[in-house]
Amino acid sequence: MTVEASRHPEGSRQRARSLDTRSSATGARIAFGARALVNFCGNDYLGLAAHRALKDATVAAIARYGVGAGSAALLGGWTEVHRECATRIARYLGRDRALLFSSGYLANLGTLASFAGRHDEIFHDKLNHASLIDGVRLSGATSTRYRHGDVDDLARRLAASTSTRKLIVTDGVFSMDGDRAPLRELARLARAHDALLVCDDAHGFGVLGGGRGLPAECGLTQHEVPLLVVTFGKALGVSGAAVVGRDDLIASLLQRARTFIYDTATPPALMSACVAALDLIERDDGVITRLHANIGRFRAALAAAGCEPPASTTPIQPIVLGDDARALAASAALETAGYYVRAVRPPTVPEGTSRLRICLSAAHEPAQIDGLVDALAHTLDSLPATTAP
Numbered sequence: 001m002t003v004e005a006s007r008h009p010e011g012s013r014q015r016a017r018s019l020d021t022r023s024s025a026t027g028a029r030i031a032f033g034a035r036a037l038v039n040f041c042g043n044d045y046l047g048l049a050a051h052r053a054l055k056d057a058t059v060a061a062i063a064r065y066g067v068g069a070g071s072a073a074l075l076g077g078w079t080e081v082h083r084e085c086a087t088r089i090a091r092y093l094g095r096d097r098a099l100l101f102s103s104g105y106l107a108n109l110g111t112l113a114s115f116a117g118r119h120d121e122i123f124h125d126k127l128n129h130a131s132l133i134d135g136v137r138l139s140g141a142t143s144t145r146y147r148h149g150d151v152d153d154l155a156r157r158l159a160a161s162t163s164t165r166k167l168i169v170t171d172g173v174f175s176m177d178g179d180r181a182p183l184r185e186l187a188r189l190a191r192a193h194d195a196l197l198v199c200d201d202a203h204g205f206g207v208l209g210g211g212r213g214l215p216a217e218c219g220l221t222q223h224e225v226p227l228l229v230v231t232f233g234k235a236l237g238v239s240g241a242a243v244v245g246r247d248d249l250i251a252s253l254l255q256r257a258r259t260f261i262y263d264t265a266t267p268p269a270l271m272s273a274c275v276a277a278l279d280l281i282e283r284d285d286g287v288i289t290r291l292h293a294n295i296g297r298f299r300a301a302l303a304a305a306g307c308e309p310p311a312s313t314t315p316i317q318p319i320v321l322g323d324d325a326r327a328l329a330a331s332a333a334l335e336t337a338g339y340y341v342r343a344v345r346p347p348t349v350p351e352g353t354s355r356l357r358i359c360l361s362a363a364h365e366p367a368q369i370d371g372l373v374d375a376l377a378h379t380l381d382s383l384p385a386t387t388a389p
Contacts, residue, residue: 014324015345025050028363030340037340038368040358045207045315046277046287047363049237053280054273061272069265073100077265085271088278089230089242093205093212095222096247099254100240102266104202104231105131107241109138110257111227112169115196115249116141121163123154123195125170125181132169132200141167148174151185158193166193172201172214176349176357178312180204183214187224198227206235207315211281211288222246232270236277240266291315291362298360298369305377319356319376321383327354330379337375 024031026049030039048054061081069077082100090098101107112135116122121142124132136143142163146154158166168190170181183199190197201213209216215225222228222245231241243253254260281287298317299309310317321327327343334341334356345354356376360369 014328028361028365028368037335037338038364038372039340040360040364040372041340041342042359042361043203043234044237044363045235045291045359045361046237046281047361048235048277048280048287051237051277051280053276054237057272057276058269061269065268067269068267071265072261072263073265074261079265079268079271081268081271081275082265085274086242088275090244092278092282093228093230093244094216095228095244097250098242098244099250099257099260100242100266100271101257101260102240102263104200104229104233104241105134106259106263107229107231107243108132108135108200110135110259111198111229111243111253112136112141112167113139113258114253114256115139115198115227116165116167119163120165120167121161122167122169123157123161124168125149125174127174127177128169128171129175129200129202132171136169149179149182151182151189154186155189158189158195161193166195167198168195169198170200171203172199172205173203173208173314173316175203175316176344176355177318178203178310178314178316180208180214180314183218183220183225187218187220191224196227197225198229199225200229202229202231202234202241203314203316205230206281207288207291211235211285232274232277235281236274238273238277239270240274287362291360294360294362294364294366294369297366298358298373301370301373302376305373307373307377307380315360317358317360319358319380320353321355322352324354326383327356329383330356330376333379333382334372334375337379339372339375341372 020032022030023033026042026044029036071077086098086100108131116139118140122136123144125148126145127148144157146157168186172181204214208214227245229243232238302309324345331341331343341356341358344357
């Protein structure tokens with residue numbers, strides 16, 4: 001198996017992307033043909049993707065609604081279970097209303113293009129997800145990128161702006177480093193400069209704030225964070241996304257978001273699975289507690305093995321190795337030891353920061369985490385300090 005890479009330099013074998021074909025359900029252990037590996041690569045943070053309750057809900061919904069939605073939401077594709085999912089998500093997050101999208105990517109594209117245009121200015125973190133970067137481009141607004149997590153840099157850029165309408169756009173938890181956005185400070189700046197704050201909390205939803213995400217962890221309501229994007233393919237273990245927020249903003253999004261209006265609605269069965277996932281975590285947040293216990297165990301074991309843990313305290317634990325060859329070699333060594341951890345290289349991450357992106361799940365057993373740390377420590381000890389470019 002080879003690993004994720006970039007499109008340049010042209011023809012580079014160290015950055016040529018390829019696909020590994022999985023032959024099992026996702027989970028703490030996965031299979032590629034006859035080879036089974038312990039999976040530390042996925043975003044199934046709560047281990048719900050193969051949960052019996054979600055599978056049962058999916059099967060029941062297929063029996064009632066069929067496989068596909070059959071049309072766009074506005075042309076009859078919006079079912080009772082879509083409405084229930086949107087209502088439940090909004091209530092769970094303490095927001096007025098939610099609109100469902102087929103993916104987080106489409107949610108971000110549609111949201112930014114709906115609320116900004118060529119006479120407006122969007123201020124966005126340099127390490128935001130590609131979907132947010134593409135959403136800024138699609139909107140036609142002036143693009144102003146501020147240094148990662150640098151509130152002072154953002155404040156200077158906001159103060160210098162002459163645009164009438166301003167948006168501040170950020171990931172909640174950054175997908176490659178696992179660090180949190182300074183959301184309280186961003187909300188303060190948004191109020192001071194009359195800017196609309198949009199937070200993509202794909203990796204915080206279901207994980208932080210008792211499951212309600214980074215805004216809840218920061219004590220921020222929809223007054224401070226008017227638009228919140230959450231995805232269902234990570235902690236909920238399903239697929240799809242929602243934009244949640246003030247009633248007037250979501251009503252406007254319904255009228256204007258092209259990636260909602262002109263897209264076939266998400267299959268009803270998947271929305272039923274999302275409702276089942278919400279049922280599970282609302283009834284018992286012990287699965288979230290287990291996830292954080294596993295994160296703590298991994299970090300403590302790393303320290304005990306003489307390896308400095310990453311700064312992140314979220315499920316995303318990056319081990320930055322520098323150049324591509326070291327990251328590839330480490331990934332291959334871990335695979336040989338029975339662990340699936342892909343290497344991530346530019347342009348997904350900045351030059352010189354190729355890494356192993358380790359992701360923890362509530363489904364991992366203590367022995368699996370300890371085994372990974374042992375294999376990782378051995379691998380890091382055996383790697384050369386650097387390699388030639």
